[in-house]
Amino acid sequence: MAERSFKAEIERLKLGEGETFHGEGILAVTKALLESGVAYVGGYQGSPISHLMDVFSDASELMAGLGVHFESSASEATAAAMLAASVNYPLRGAVAWKSVVGTNVASDALSNVASGGVTGGALIILGEDYGEGSSIMQERTHAFAMKSQMWLLDPRPSLPVIVDMVQKGFELSEASNTPVMLELRVRACHVTGSFTARDNRRPPLTVAEAADAPVRDTDRIVLPPANFLHEVEKIEKRWPAGIDFIRRNALNEHFGTEDDDIGIIVQGGIFNSLNRGLELLDLSDAYGNASLPIYVLNVTYPLIPDEVRDFCAGKRAVLVVEEGQPEFIEHELNTLIRRAGLDTTVCGKDVLPRAGEYTADAIREGVSKFLRQHAPGRAPAAQSAPPPALSPASVPQRPAGFCTGCPERPIFSAMKLVQKEIGELHVSADIGCHLFSILPPFHIGNTTMGYGLGTAGASAFKPEGKRAVAIMGDGGFWHNGLTSGIGNAVFNQDDNLTIIVDNGYSAATGGQDILSSRAKPPHRKTNNPIERAVRGVGIAWARTRTRTYDVAGMRDTIREALTSPEKGPKVLIAQSECQLNRQRRLKPQIARALKSGQRVVRERFGVDPDTCTGDHSCIRLSGCPSLSIRTNPDPLRQDPVAHVENSCVGCGVCGEVSHAAILCPSFYKARIISNPSRGDRIRHRMRQWVIGFLQRHDERKLAARAF
Numbered sequence: 001m002a003e004r005s006f007k008a009e010i011e012r013l014k015l016g017e018g019e020t021f022h023g024e025g026i027l028a029v030t031k032a033l034l035e036s037g038v039a040y041v042g043g044y045q046g047s048p049i050s051h052l053m054d055v056f057s058d059a060s061e062l063m064a065g066l067g068v069h070f071e072s073s074a075s076e077a078t079a080a081a082m083l084a085a086s087v088n089y090p091l092r093g094a095v096a097w098k099s100v101v102g103t104n105v106a107s108d109a110l111s112n113v114a115s116g117g118v119t120g121g122a123l124i125i126l127g128e129d130y131g132e133g134s135s136i137m138q139e140r141t142h143a144f145a146m147k148s149q150m151w152l153l154d155p156r157p158s159l160p161v162i163v164d165m166v167q168k169g170f171e172l173s174e175a176s177n178t179p180v181m182l183e184l185r186v187r188a189c190h191v192t193g194s195f196t197a198r199d200n201r202r203p204p205l206t207v208a209e210a211a212d213a214p215v216r217d218t219d220r221i222v223l224p225p226a227n228f229l230h231e232v233e234k235i236e237k238r239w240p241a242g243i244d245f246i247r248r249n250a251l252n253e254h255f256g257t258e259d260d261d262i263g264i265i266v267q268g269g270i271f272n273s274l275n276r277g278l279e280l281l282d283l284s285d286a287y288g289n290a291s292l293p294i295y296v297l298n299v300t301y302p303l304i305p306d307e308v309r310d311f312c313a314g315k316r317a318v319l320v321v322e323e324g325q326p327e328f329i330e331h332e333l334n335t336l337i338r339r340a341g342l343d344t345t346v347c348g349k350d351v352l353p354r355a356g357e358y359t360a361d362a363i364r365e366g367v368s369k370f371l372r373q374h375a376p377g378r379a380p381a382a383q384s385a386p387p388p389a390l391s392p393a394s395v396p397q398r399p400a401g402f403c404t405g406c407p408e409r410p411i412f413s414a415m416k417l418v419q420k421e422i423g424e425l426h427v428s429a430d431i432g433c434h435l436f437s438i439l440p441p442f443h444i445g446n447t448t449m450g451y452g453l454g455t456a457g458a459s460a461f462k463p464e465g466k467r468a469v470a471i472m473g474d475g476g477f478w479h480n481g482l483t484s485g486i487g488n489a490v491f492n493q494d495d496n497l498t499i500i501v502d503n504g505y506s507a508a509t510g511g512q513d514i515l516s517s518r519a520k521p522p523h524r525k526t527n528n529p530i531e532r533a534v535r536g537v538g539i540a541w542a543r544t545r546t547r548t549y550d551v552a553g554m555r556d557t558i559r560e561a562l563t564s565p566e567k568g569p570k571v572l573i574a575q576s577e578c579q580l581n582r583q584r585r586l587k588p589q590i591a592r593a594l595k596s597g598q599r600v601v602r603e604r605f606g607v608d609p610d611t612c613t614g615d616h617s618c619i620r621l622s623g624c625p626s627l628s629i630r631t632n633p634d635p636l637r638q639d640p641v642a643h644v645e646n647s648c649v650g651c652g653v654c655g656e657v658s659h660a661a662i663l664c665p666s667f668y669k670a671r672i673i674s675n676p677s678r679g680d681r682i683r684h685r686m687r688q689w690v691i692g693f694l695q696r697h698d699e700r701k702l703a704a705r706a707f
């Protein structure tokens, strides 16, 4: 079950010729694919492209009706390899994933498809999650475009441009027999706007029809001698054809004034930020009517030598606004300007930050510096004062952490308890929500090497004494952990423990179903147990614990795995449902039950303030966001007591941790009964009577001793 449902929005994907489509960037992309006669679509979810995959998934029936094949690929490598369908057949195909990580994973297939070239248009839609909102290493997909010679579109975040780039992207791919990448930053994915729709088009050839009439062309297969010819073809045919198409179709744009002796060259994807920066300097308005010329690169690779020459001719200096490092575009512009015999100065990273996100403010600062150097008359009068520095104490910290009720929390609580007994462990962490164990209060995890690579990251550790621990999510396990981690550990006779967090979904990417998910979606085969898979590749010591919230049980199994005399790789599958997905699943059911007057029981935990000692070790071992502190009601004690807030979902970990760690008995479980039955009411009255009797008894005893 995905984080967001697009069932309502996808109705708009049926709009026809001339109607106005209004919505988010990712929906516009999907609509543009359908209008382009795409024959097949695939991909792997990851921020900020997760929602695009969810849109595809929700629209899969509509696509099937048009004869378009869609599937959620097992990984980005799978998705990229799917583009093989466009090598021999005039089939348009689109795949999507998160870059740069997904492109890393896909790069084997991408190199192959880029070498052999394509007949049908191949479009790779990339969510480029760069900047301060990103959760991954800061790298540029641009490097992949250059090394494999694939074209890179970086459209201005405006719906008509994005839609046009999808459609032209296919044509460009076909005209130059080259795969085309379409990069969408997170804001472009979710920018809202309008464009004029066209009719959806059935693919002229479907994948089923192509399969019926196989075509084989050994010149397109990456195998000597054809691979040597591909290199020549890339340079002599595909590159010139690409440049020609981009120029003839004016994929790059011009904004602002025409003639000037300075100008700006910008990646399309950050045009809006540039324009905002210029607006703040009174050099543009909200519509991009700038008072200096701007050349917008909706195609950042390849650059078009004639366009660069024409833009730079007669200009003393140009500023290149290029996010991320190294400055590939700036380097190439210098070469092209030199080759054109011009002496235009190219500014870029000398006035803009070398790395980091190009926010409107960073760009405003860079443009100001550029103007001071090359057009002092148009520079802002004074250097703007830096914003007042905030002391770290005045900025509330909000480290990422496990959600309330997350089933992964008790796994790490149990590990902390084991570490107390046998000492610190080396822990090879993985991509997924479980990576939050690195942060307080757990401080568990020494490295992370990539998706599903937790076990591989521990493979150099061949312990003689203490075993190392690897963490892997169920998402990572099916993405590639089964072979690169578990299979490798079997083959190389590891003696480490892998804990596979089986929460039922690819939770970190937004709750998509995977092979071991418990849901039974109509067109997929789920419920494939992870334990069966690891035993299948030779794991002898495998345990599945079905309730991670049982902290004592988790602790005992982890201890057993780390201390048992048995040698060989060990796998502990720790199961409990992702709480976010569970809430999404249950909330509508509960709401319906409450409305229809059915009896509903919800559980919450609480802390008895009279018993709580106020030492807060429960918080240190759990870190649940619903576990907080409040003033001690006892006037003789000063330490604040622990307190469970109303966001509690009743997972019970706080209490379990406290008991497993023998901390204190102050946690209690309350059952909130809505629409109680007669039996509930009678039981409630009897309890009240007993409690009242005991309380009155206590009060009388206290009153007797009072003075």
Ligand SMILES: O=C(O)C(=O)Cc1c[nH]c2ccccc12
Pocket: 044, 045, 046, 047, 098, 101, 102, 105, 135, 136, 431, 450, 451, 508, 509
């Ligand atoms: O959803 C995200 O933000 C992720 O980083 C998950 C992810 C999806 N595909 C990947 C490939 C390599 C590393 C992480 C991911």
